[in-house]
Amino acid sequence: MRINRTRMEDWIFRKIGGTASGSHLTRDALRQYQAEKLRETVAYAGQNSPFYRARLADFPVETLQTPEDVSRLPFTTAQDIRKAPLKFLCVSQSDISRMVTLKTSGTTANPKRLCFTAQDLELTVDFFAHAMRSFVKPGQRVLILLPGEQPDSVGDLLRRGLDRIGVDGIVSGPVADPAQTADTILKQEIDGLVGIPTQVLQLVRTDGVKKIPAGRIKSVILSTDYVPEAVKKTLESAWGCRVFNHYGMTEMGYGGGVECHAQCGYHFRDADLLMEIVDPATGQPKQDGEYGEAVFTTLTRHGMPLIRYRTGDLTRFLPDPCPCGTVLKRMEPVRGRIAGSIALKNGQMLTVRDLDERLLTLPELLNYQAEITRENGLDLLRISVYTSAGNDPQLAETIRQTVSGIPAIQAALNESVLSVGEIQFSPENWFTTGMKKRKIEDRR
Ligand SMILES: [Zn+2]
Incomplete structure (x- = not known):
């Protein structure tokens, strides 16, 4: 079976300035773009954010010649953000459209705060629109089982992304009552779901599987840090649907990477994020194929750029090209938290x-x-x-x-x-x- 090349590739090609019809993204062009955006980000953050000014004011930005040169910059940790989130801001607080507070339950630690400008949020909506085009067609209906009541929340941004590709996104929020959600799926003639793995699993194992006929749901996108293979298989066999993993976190601007139809690793929004894998103990870069901690640098963020943010998630870059034929790298689905062992x-x-x-x-x-x-x-x-x-x-x-x-x-x-x-x-x-x-x- 021929697997269509991820639609993320053409999107990234256009984002980095590719226009000529018939031509495609190349690794060299992407690398050149990422190195240039890395220099821009380090210079911008070093001038405008009090946190990075203290750290990077004297850093020789022009020495960042390749994406790998990012490894010469210091890491940013969750603890750094918790200590003084507003010191990360590169714009005035009045330019912030959305501030997200992430509490760590059971601890007295300060909450993590993340801030986005309207422009930052627009990049996420654009990502959702292009990422979702691989899974749903215009005219279809997608039930969004993620928080989405508030403007600019993850569910709201996803709904806006779907709207741009002619797909009706219905925000229903995390599943509180599986029977009710199953009813909504039938009544609203839902074609696709975006949700949290254990919640969608409950849907299929309680009323969902009895009521929802196979073929109703065509695709499920599971969005979280880690998707158990057991959940994916259960959903695919119960509903006869395809299940795709999305990897993202609030720090990334919600959206990060998503699987293509080859279903073996995520392709990232490489025009917005520079991904790395490092040794969690030494911080040294890992070769493709080796497991380590996922670390990312934002390349296009205005409100609160993050440089080498440590995710704490264990994964690796897959060394072989993706069967979908893209030049984009792919990252193996996250295996869990490094600190979770x-x-x-x-x-x-x-x-x-x-x-x-x-x-x-x-x-x-x-x-x-x-x-x-x-x-x-x-x-x-x-x-x-x-x-x-x-x-x-x-x-x-x-x-x-x-x-x-x-x-x-x-x-x-x-x-x-x-x-x-x-x-x-x-x-x-x-x-x-x-x-x-x-x-x-x-x-x-
Ligand atoms: Zn692929």
């Missing part, structure tokens, strides 16, 4: 991904939470589950066995340094807007 007592690492890929394959499971505590010197893993079957002792046993079969857990159980607590059934659905990244709570 928990070291068990025997040194084995356990991640949310390990749990997700096993637990979310169980058809009755709708959501779960995991925490690790220490009792009598031993690690104790507690799992609470929210299921469609309610409190079922046989299911509890299946969950226990599934968890115990995860290699890291199995090894720790064999060495008697870990025990798995009784499985707790929760009537709660741990409603989330998806803006918080999922993790194993470490309470040791």
Whole structure:
């Protein structure tokens, strides 16, 4: 089967000044553009933002000759933003159209604040319009299961992007009641969904799968830091749809990279973002193919540019060209948070991904939470589950066995340094807007 080249490529080609019909984007042209925008960004931030002025005022901008030269600049961390978000501003506060406050739950840390001008938001709307063209056709209807009530929120920007390509975007917000969402899908004759993985999973495992006929939903775009493969497969087989990953975060201006029809890695909005992979411990650049931390620099941001922002997400650039034939690089779907790995007592690492890929394959499971505590010197893993079957002792046993079969857990159980607590059934659905990244709570 021939896979269409990602539509992101022609969009980026036009954005960087390509016009001649019949010609295409080349890697050289993109690299040249990125190096030029990098110099512009460093000069602009160094002059206008108090945070970067202190750091970069004396940096010899003209020495940034290639995109890789970005590695000579210092990193920006989430902590830097939390400490003094307004020091990042390059414009006056009256020029800011939207300020987003991201709270870290359970900590007393200052919230992270991110600011965007109208021009910054326009770039995101434009990205959404072009990214979505690969998945939906004019005249179709897309249900947006992301926060979107407020003007310029992620759901609102996506709706505006869809409108530009003749697609009707209906903002319904994160799924609070799956039955109601299923009704909306049928009544409004929805063709595509954009949502948060565990929420769309609930839709398919509760009323959704019974009511929504296969073929109704043609495409699902899952947007978050990490999409479990188990969720993707469940949706594809239940609805006969295609499931695509989008990777983005508020710091990126919501939109970042999206999969093409080859479904093996994201292509990024390379005219707006310069992506890197670095060693999380040393900060040194990683070669294509090697895993590390995703780091990005904004190339076109006016309100609050970010230079080498550390995402904390573990991934890599895939070394081979994409089967879709684009010259754009592709990044493997994020494998989870670097800080999200928990070291068990025997040194084995356990991640949310390990749990997700096993637990979310169980058809009755709708959501779960995991925490690790220490009792009598031993690690104790507690799992609470929210299921469609309610409190079922046989299911509890299946969950226990599934968890115990995860290699890291199995090894720790064999060495008697870990025990798995009784499985707790929760009537709660741990409603989330998806803006918080999922993790194993470490309470040791
Ligand atoms: Zn591709």
